[in-house]
Amino acid sequence: MRMAYVIAIMSVFLLTGLTPVAFAKNSGSKAYAQASKGNVTYRQAWRLCKAMLDREGVPTDSNDRYLRGGACLAKYGYHL
Numbered sequence: 703m704r705m706a707y708v709i710a711i712m713s714v715f716l717l718t719g720l721t722p723v724a725f726a727k728n729s730g731s732k733a734y735a736q737a738s739k740g741n742v743t744y745r746q747a748w749r750l751c752k753a754m755l756d757r758e759g760v761p762t763d764s765n766d767r768y769l770r771g772g773a774c775l776a777k778y779g780y781h782l
Contacts, residue, residue, distance in 0.1 A: 747778035 742750070751774035760767045772782045 742778050744780050747775055747780050750778070751775055 751771050754774060755767055755771055760770060768782075775782060
């Protein structure tokens with residue numbers, strides 16, 4: 703039942719284009735709100751990506767962290 707509800711909500715977001723609005727509204731952070739609009743500075747993108755990697759528990763001395771951090775920055779239009 704819950705999975706059907708989640709799928710219904712996600713399809714509404716995809717069909718109406720409300721995903722960036724919902725993302726910015728739920729985050730409560732100015733940087734996340736700017737990220738959803740697409741106007742993020744390099745420093746803000748770096749902080750967002752670093753926070754994501756820290757939250758996921760990626761080890762600091764791994765090549766995986768470098769690759770995933772670079773992919774995250776590319777998502778915002780920046781490169782390492």
